[in-house]
Amino acid sequence: MEPSWEHPCAQLKWFSSSIRRPTALAWLNTYRLSFRHLYLVQKLRSELAKRYKVGLVGVAHPHVWGVLRSLRESDKGMLTAASLDKPSSESDSERLRREHGLGKLYGNYREMLDEEDIDIVFNYADHILRTPVTELAASKGLHIMVEKPMAYSLKDAERMLEAAKKNNVKLMVNWPTMWFATYRKVHELVENGKIGRIFHIRMRVGHNSCEEEGFTGSCFQWMGQKEAGGAYLDFCCYGVAFAVWLIGMPKRVFGTAGNFVKSFIPSYDNGIVVMIYDCGTAVVEGTWSQIGGIPAGPEICGTKGTICFDADEAMIFTKLKSEVIRVDPLPQEESNAVEYFLTRIEGDKIIGGMCDPKFSRDVQEVLEAGLISSEKGKVVAMPLGT
Structure with missing residues (x-):
């Protein structure tokens, strides 16, 4: 049943809950609406096209390439920035540019987190940087995924857990199994x-x-x-x-x-x-x-x-x-780390x-x-x- 068209909020709620995404996009592209409804159309289109922007820190663990492949194949997120803090190589830079179309690559994660507009951090830094990267990303309100094991000491694991809790962000540990x-x-x-x-x-x-x-x-x-x-x-x-x-x-x-x-x-x-x-x-x-x-x-x-x-x-x-x-x-939605994490963020x-x-x-x-x-x-x- 359609809502009363006199109330914009009712219209938006009906759009978002009653129409499947492909159907909604086709409907919006073909159906003429009055000017007083255009802002609703724009807002709905924005929601339908939402893809989380992911920033990568490090390529220290080889599992990162499989995770990035899953991200490339997902319609929920995309890699928009990367910082290749050591250890990394020129071949890593070339691979990121070739497979993910990245232009600028940072050499310092702090600079990337300060300058880039992102939603999520995939933290694949080494044992020295993993915890400080997690803490800084959490302080900026970013959700974070790290590779197994969670950390390289119990103290670091507890620091990461506390950072996520304090800043009310999601922290996920990717266990390939x-x-x-x-x-x-x-x-x-x-x-x-x-x-x-x-x-x-x-x-x-x-x-x-x-x-x-x-x-x-x-x-x-x-x-x-x-x-x-x-x-x-x-x-x-x-x-x-x-x-x-x-x-x-x-x-x-x-x-x-x-x-x-x-x-x-x-x-x-x-x-x-x-x-x-x-x-x-x-x-x-x-x-x-x-x-x-x-x-x-x-x-x-x-x-x-x-x-x-x-x-x-x-x-x-x-x-x-x-x-x-x-x-x-x-x-x-549970077939790989990327789909699972983005689905959990999307649905809170x-x-x-x-x-x-x-x-x-x-x-x-x-x-x-x-x-x-x-x-x-x-x-x-x-x-x-x-």
């Missing part, structure tokens, strides 16, 4: 008690991509610094996050991190975290020195069955049978799951406990400080 339908399905099965009470989780993540030749100038040059955590933070974070997502925070943590193969890296090329619960454990492994793509998807052991899965499929084993689990594709919705910064702060605490354990050679009680 959130965009695999199998992970979501397995979480649903565990929540519904499909395999009973969980008493053990095992997850190993690794590769052998970090080589001495080409190390300088690569992402590993900064990720391999001692304070950046090396393979320990880069890959153990996945398993820790998954375990916390499924069964919560552990009571105690034991960790070990070392450089066993790649001596040219200042930090760790291997790490293990053992999360100890009242009635179970989770064992998480991360490596930069594993040769070959060894199948090592998560294993979840429950009192009624076991689930094994990877990015493509999942299987459930019980005493009576084993079966492949049917997994439906994720909805478009809560950021949930592993992308919740409060959740990621807890993951950071477990990771830090593991490093403390590795340094001291003993089990660490949780929460830290107890």
Whole structure:
């Protein structure tokens, strides 16, 4: 039913709620309205054409290129500015210009945030800049997305969380595993008690991509610094996050991190975290020195069955049978980090799951406990400080 045409607000509400976007655009382009309604048309057109303007800070983590590809394909946002604070290279600049049509590229994130009219910051700076970039962006009222892990220390994670809360902006942590339908399905099965009470989780993540030749100038040059955590933070974070997502925070943590193969890296090329619960454990492994793509998807052991899965499929084993689990594709608005984040901003919705910064702060605490354990050679009680 059409509203009373005597009240402009009623007209705008009817336009925005009753007409689908393509239909509305066609209608506005073909239907003649009186002059007293033109301002409503202009306002509605502006809303329909709304695309969030994104500013990029850094290309330190290689996941940034996949995120930018998703942004380029989205109708909700566009990259309008970038600051290539170190570490970066001329090839990074060329790629941004070629793939995203950017002209001016900043060399200092503060200058970009001061000069550019943007709505969102994709913070892909290194471990030194990630927290100050987040704090400055939040102080300017900008929403922020960062890559996993949330930070490189618990203190930094808490600073970022506080900055977002203080300035009432959204902060999201991109965990790539959130965009695999199998992970979501397995979480649903565990929540519904499909395999009973969980008493053990095992997850190993690794590769052998970090080589001495080409190390300088690569992402590993900064990720391999001692304070950046090396393979320990880069890959153990996945398993820790998954375990916390499924069964919560552990009571105690034991960790070990070392450089066993790649001596040219200042930090760790291997790490293990053992999360100890009242009635179970989770064992998480991360490596930069594993040769070959060894199948090592998560294993979840429950009192009624076991689930094994990877990015493509999942299987459930019980005493009576084993079966492949049917997994439906994720909805478009949750298919990747960009769509999820922009949809949450657009609808002012809560950021949930592993992308919740409060959740990621807890993951950071477990990771830090593991490093403390590795340094001291003993089990660490949780929460830290107890």
